[in-house]
Amino acid sequence: EAQVTQNPRYLITVTGKKLTVTCSQNMNHEYMSWYRQDPGLGLRQIYYSMNVEVTDKGDVPEGYKVSRKEKRNFPLILESPSPNQTSLYFCASSFGDNYGYTFGSGTRLTVV
């Protein structure tokens, strides 16, 4: 089944403890992207990647890192999480801008 898989689905962590949210797609998509969803704000792009080793900042990149060493994987790294990073995170992938994105099921992160 064609899909974008995020792990974990739920995560509670403490301030300052490094964490990684994994994202993997099995559709051979070149484009991958991370979004955070907050009530009343819609989805805001954190980072995106147009191919292996090609990444760029979105609208809210502060406090996040990404890497794209393989085409299928695009992990999101929070080096020192803070409570304002409590949010619902989505990974998405696409063949290109005119195809629309396929989204993962989301990761609900709580930082206390």
Place this chain on the structure above:
Amino acid sequence: AQSVTQLDSQVPVFEEAPVELRCNYSSSVSVYLFWYVQYPNQGLQLLLKYLSGSTLVKGINGFEAEFNKSQTSFHLRKPSVHISDTAEYFCAVILDRGSTLGRLYFGRGTQLTVWP
């Protein structure tokens, strides 16, 4: 500045009534436009997209949208809604296709609630 404006945060409607969810974007150049739906506790699913050509776009689940370049709008419509259409709907846009690859901007969402 908001690139995509969804004019209604909540739209309540009775079952079998028509519905329109409004979306305006801010761009004077060529765009790609999308509508996504998010059911509770799920990810986003593509409903329909406008790339070029006919301004009336048909999508899944009986939804359609009309691209209006002069009014910079892309409103979503359905002639008769069902309870199962209750969800949050997001309008999204790529503002300058070809020069802003990968930059997909979302509106803040419209919660559609269908009452029996």
